[in-house]
Amino acid sequence: MTSTTEQPGVAGEVRPGETPDTVSPAIAVSHAYKVFGRRPREVVKRLRKGATREEVRGQGTAAVIDTSFSVNQGEIFVVMGLSGSGKSTLIRMLNGLNDTTDGSITVFGTEVVGLSGQELRELRRDRMSMVFQHFALLPHRSVLDNVAYGLELQGVAPAERRERAQHWLTRVGLGGWEEHLPGELSGGMQQRVGIARAFAADTDILLMDEAFSALDPLIRREMQEQLVELQQELNKTIVFITHDLNEAMFLGDRIAVMRDGRIVQVGTPNDILTDPANDYVAQFVQDVDRARVLTAGDVMEPPRAVVPATAGPRTALRTMRDLQTSACFVTSSSRKLLGVVRDKDVLRQVREGGTDITERLRPTPSIVKRDQYISELFELAVESPLPVAVTDDQDRLIGVVPRVTLLAALTDLPTMTTEIPIIEPTPTVSAAMISETLGDAPESAAGAGFAPENEEVR
Numbered sequence: 001m002t003s004t005t006e007q008p009g010v011a012g013e014v015r016p017g018e019t020p021d022t023v024s025p026a027i028a029v030s031h032a033y034k035v036f037g038r039r040p041r042e043v044v045k046r047l048r049k050g051a052t053r054e055e056v057r058g059q060g061t062a063a064v065i066d067t068s069f070s071v072n073q074g075e076i077f078v079v080m081g082l083s084g085s086g087k088s089t090l091i092r093m094l095n096g097l098n099d100t101t102d103g104s105i106t107v108f109g110t111e112v113v114g115l116s117g118q119e120l121r122e123l124r125r126d127r128m129s130m131v132f133q134h135f136a137l138l139p140h141r142s143v144l145d146n147v148a149y150g151l152e153l154q155g156v157a158p159a160e161r162r163e164r165a166q167h168w169l170t171r172v173g174l175g176g177w178e179e180h181l182p183g184e185l186s187g188g189m190q191q192r193v194g195i196a197r198a199f200a201a202d203t204d205i206l207l208m209d210e211a212f213s214a215l216d217p218l219i220r221r222e223m224q225e226q227l228v229e230l231q232q233e234l235n236k237t238i239v240f241i242t243h244d245l246n247e248a249m250f251l252g253d254r255i256a257v258m259r260d261g262r263i264v265q266v267g268t269p270n271d272i273l274t275d276p277a278n279d280y281v282a283q284f285v286q287d288v289d290r291a292r293v294l295t296a297g298d299v300m301e302p303p304r305a306v307v308p309a310t311a312g313p314r315t316a317l318r319t320m321r322d323l324q325t326s327a328c329f330v331t332s333s334s335r336k337l338l339g340v341v342r343d344k345d346v347l348r349q350v351r352e353g354g355t356d357i358t359e360r361l362r363p364t365p366s367i368v369k370r371d372q373y374i375s376e377l378f379e380l381a382v383e384s385p386l387p388v389a390v391t392d393d394q395d396r397l398i399g400v401v402p403r404v405t406l407l408a409a410l411t412d413l414p415t416m417t418t419e420i421p422i423i424e425p426t427p428t429v430s431a432a433m434i435s436e437t438l439g440d441a442p443e444s445a446a447g448a449g450f451a452p453e454n455e456e457v458r
């Protein structure tokens, strides 16, 4: 499990494969508090001593309480939580739009808490752009000038800023709208202008506060996909606020779940879904569209019905009989998936005295990669009698997704409902007939091994 309920002092969490020594976070937040009210520091003291948000309410609103987390360079970090949980306050603390009552926030190693107004403006101009839920466009400037606005603040020359703004308008699908005023555009189009403006400013960090919430579902989906695409292309660090769990799961490399001003869990979408830290998170995720969060790699099982190409037909047949299945994957010596053999074909081959199963090889009906969402597997699973094969970049068979696993993944049920695993597809030839052909007694499934090839030709 890689998810954490962030612990005090644990600011530099890193992703698998990275080491703390080689990666410095883009943003590190440590024990940060934000209290609205007349005596905020007093409230922090009481919170530190264990007072609850409710208990201090008379003195002020504790919007963000003892929050520690870090955002790695190049990741999409989503902050999710119900309305009022403190998400907007938190994201605005990162760029100084809200001051921080207590604690530390660093951006690329520079402490943000305590910077002057001028320094904060520079930070927002040069390092962190923000996309707001309600666009925040300048109503009397053209669409093009709105997109170029950040560049203007950065002092970029007019010709270059027009060119860059034009480029980004085209990227977000608004070519041709340059000279219009924002008010002439639909909500979805205005949001695209906001996004183009943020990307045009070319800051390393993008802060997005409910940036897609005003969009209708189809456009919203499109924008989510476009954001992921742009992020992969440009390797920006993105902090994205949403109260929509499916959006969080789709976008987030990691997700922080907030409740009543505190972060209650940080983890990958898979961690949050399969290993919620508490009942609150569990309730939150119960309605999530699991098919669009879990990948083939998350749910795949070790392939059982597999024989190497060097195994003869007798071995293949014995394997299928013992596993009570009618098909078997065939792999090369380097575990590359070559295809499948069927029980009927192999039975015939044994009777005919054949020795090379690759002569009876059929193409594998469905093959996916480990990072494909299981929503993409259903059609394949319906069309194919065999479990969906999962291969790596070198086409090696690394797992299978049987239909039962796919269905169980949707509801978080265990896949094993009986003691004996059912291996798809069911036999088309009886075990007795196979045993008679092989001239031996059935072995237990657990004992199914590969006989050396010289046994095959006896």
Ligand SMILES: Nc1ncnc2c1ncn2[C@@H]1O[C@H](COP(=O)(O)OP(=O)(O)OP(=O)(O)O)[C@@H](O)[C@H]1O
Residues within 6 Å of the ligand: 036, 061, 062, 063, 081, 082, 083, 084, 085, 086, 087, 088, 089, 090, 243
């Ligand atoms: N300027 C302010 N003055 C006083 N209280 C505030 C201010 N801004 C936010 N709050 C309070 O802080 C708490 C957290 O609000 P915040 O807007 O950060 O939550 P949120 O999770 O972003 O909610 P939403 O999704 O509704 O925007 C709320 O109780 C809110 O009323």
